[in-house]
Amino acid sequence: MRWMAVMLGLVCSGCAVLSRGLGVPIDEAGEPAPKEETVYLVPLADAMAMTRNILEEQRYDVFEKEGGLELFTSAHEPGKGSAGSRNFERYYVKGEKLGERRTLVRVFRLSYSEIDTVAETPPLAAGVREEAHRNADGVDNPFKRDPFAGAPQVEGYRLARGNRDLGIERTLLQRLEMVPSLELVGGNASVPVRSVMMEEWAEEAPASVPEPDCGAPLAGTDVVMTAGATVLLADPLGTREVPSAALRLVCDATAKGLPVVLGLSIPSTEQALLDAYLASAGLASDAQTLLGNGSFWRRVYQDGRSSRAMLWLIEQVRRLRASGKDVSLLAFDADKASGNEREAWMARHVLDFQRQHAPAWTLVLAGGTHTRTQKVGWDSDFEPLGARLAGQLPSVQALDIGFQRGTQFSCRYSVWEDVECDVFAISPSKQTRHPVGQPASLELFGAPLPEGFHGRLYLGALSASPPALHAQARAPVDTPARATH
Incomplete structure (x- = not known):
C-alpha cells in the first residue's frame, strides 16, 4: 500500500487562506506551508476520532454531523468586542474517505462577525477559493467550490473568514505518524507451518556463489568503521531502507579487511538456526528450515523485526561469508523479557559475542529506544541497551535515522487503544x-544529543517491508506483551 498526495490549492479567492499560528502550538515553527495534502493511511473513523481528541484536549465541545464526515466545535469569543463588532470563532473539520485506509482531514478555523460590521458580500462568498483535485486518472483539475458549505452558523453573526489551521493538522500528523512502533514480546503465539514457499530462493545450488547486493554507497560512513568499535543503528522497524543501509555498512567494513559482527533484534534462541543458514548453500529448503523450525518468524503478530527485508539481509550476509568475508550474525534479543530485564539480556548477549569475536567491528540494529546511550527521560530506572554498552565498551556510537515521509510495516496502538499491525505512514520530525x-549519507554531530545519539544516517523516503513469512493474521489471539522501541 502506498501513501499518496493530492495537490493542495494555494491560490485563494475571498478570505479562505492557509494560516500559521492558529490552534495547538507546535515545535515546527518556521517551516513552510505544505504544498500537498497529507493522506493518512488509517481509516476515516480513526483520523476523525483522533482529531476530536485533539480538540477536546483544548476544552472544546465537539459535535459530529450525520455521516461522520464533519466535526465542529463550540464557538468562543476571543477577547471582548464592543456591541456591533463582536467576533466568535470555532473549528470546523471535514474528512474525506479515499479508500479503506486512505483519509484526508482538513481543519479550518472559522471566524464569525456581527452582521452590522460585515461588508455587503454574500454570506458564503468569503469561503470560496480555487482548489486543485485529482480525477480518477490522477490529473489535476482545478475548480471552484465552497470549502465551508454546510459549516454551522452562529445566530446573529455572519461567517466572515476561514483559515486552514496548520497547527491542528500538524498535531494530527504527529499523533498518527510520529509514534513509536510496538515490539511484541511474550505470549505471541506461533502459526504452524508445514511448508514455506520461497519464490526468490533457488531449489538447486548455483554454479557460482551469487554476489551480495551491497547497494549504493553511503557517504561519510568510513569514520565509524574501526576494529573493536560498536555502532548502534536506530531502526524504526518494518522498512526496506534500514536493512539495505546495514548491508552497505557491512560490505564496506569487510572491504576494509575488518571482521564484522552484525547484531539483529532476533531472539537468541534462534542463533543456532541463523548459524546453520549462514553455513548452508542458501537454497529454498535452507530458508524453509530457518523460517519454519523456530517460532520468531511464525508469530501471529509480526512487528517489523521479522520483515522480508530482514530475511533478505540475512541472505546477503550469507553470500558475503560464502565469498570469504569474515562476518557473523548475532541474535541478541529475548523471547519474553521486557523492561530492564530485556535490556540487560540484550547487552549481555552482545558483550559475550563481542568477546568471542574480538577485535571485530560490531553493528547492532535495534529500536530507537534501545540504541540510546543515555537514559530516557520518562523512566529514571530504565537503562537502555546502548547506555549499558557505552558503560562497558571503549568505543560506542549510536546513529539515528534521517528520512523523508514514507511507509513502514509496524504494530501501533490505534486511537481505540487496540494493537494494529499493518502498513502505516511514517513522518520525520523537523530534526530528523x-x-x-541531499544524498544518502552519515552526519556526525559535534557533540552527542541528549538522547545519546552521536550522528544521523540519512536514507531518504522509507518504504514498508511486510512480514517475511505470512500475511498478518486477523483472528483474535492472546494479547502479547508490548514494548515500545
Whole structure:
C-alpha cells in the first residue's frame, strides 16, 4: 500500500487562506506551508476520532454531523468586542474517505462577525477559493467550490473568514505518524507451518556463489568503521531502507579487511538456526528450515523485526561469508523479557559475542529506544541497551535515522487503544527530516544529543517491508506483551 498526495490549492479567492499560528502550538515553527495534502493511511473513523481528541484536549465541545464526515466545535469569543463588532470563532473539520485506509482531514478555523460590521458580500462568498483535485486518472483539475458549505452558523453573526489551521493538522500528523512502533514480546503465539514457499530462493545450488547486493554507497560512513568499535543503528522497524543501509555498512567494513559482527533484534534462541543458514548453500529448503523450525518468524503478530527485508539481509550476509568475508550474525534479543530485564539480556548477549569475536567491528540494529546511550527521560530506572554498552565498551556510537515521509510495516496502538499491525505512514520530525536533494549519507554531530545519539544516517523516503513469512493474521489471539522501541 502506498501513501499518496493530492495537490493542495494555494491560490485563494475571498478570505479562505492557509494560516500559521492558529490552534495547538507546535515545535515546527518556521517551516513552510505544505504544498500537498497529507493522506493518512488509517481509516476515516480513526483520523476523525483522533482529531476530536485533539480538540477536546483544548476544552472544546465537539459535535459530529450525520455521516461522520464533519466535526465542529463550540464557538468562543476571543477577547471582548464592543456591541456591533463582536467576533466568535470555532473549528470546523471535514474528512474525506479515499479508500479503506486512505483519509484526508482538513481543519479550518472559522471566524464569525456581527452582521452590522460585515461588508455587503454574500454570506458564503468569503469561503470560496480555487482548489486543485485529482480525477480518477490522477490529473489535476482545478475548480471552484465552497470549502465551508454546510459549516454551522452562529445566530446573529455572519461567517466572515476561514483559515486552514496548520497547527491542528500538524498535531494530527504527529499523533498518527510520529509514534513509536510496538515490539511484541511474550505470549505471541506461533502459526504452524508445514511448508514455506520461497519464490526468490533457488531449489538447486548455483554454479557460482551469487554476489551480495551491497547497494549504493553511503557517504561519510568510513569514520565509524574501526576494529573493536560498536555502532548502534536506530531502526524504526518494518522498512526496506534500514536493512539495505546495514548491508552497505557491512560490505564496506569487510572491504576494509575488518571482521564484522552484525547484531539483529532476533531472539537468541534462534542463533543456532541463523548459524546453520549462514553455513548452508542458501537454497529454498535452507530458508524453509530457518523460517519454519523456530517460532520468531511464525508469530501471529509480526512487528517489523521479522520483515522480508530482514530475511533478505540475512541472505546477503550469507553470500558475503560464502565469498570469504569474515562476518557473523548475532541474535541478541529475548523471547519474553521486557523492561530492564530485556535490556540487560540484550547487552549481555552482545558483550559475550563481542568477546568471542574480538577485535571485530560490531553493528547492532535495534529500536530507537534501545540504541540510546543515555537514559530516557520518562523512566529514571530504565537503562537502555546502548547506555549499558557505552558503560562497558571503549568505543560506542549510536546513529539515528534521517528520512523523508514514507511507509513502514509496524504494530501501533490505534486511537481505540487496540494493537494494529499493518502498513502505516511514517513522518520525520523537523530534526530528523532528510533534506530534499541531499544524498544518502552519515552526519556526525559535534557533540552527542541528549538522547545519546552521536550522528544521523540519512536514507531518504522509507518504504514498508511486510512480514517475511505470512500475511498478518486477523483472528483474535492472546494479547502479547508490548514494548515500545
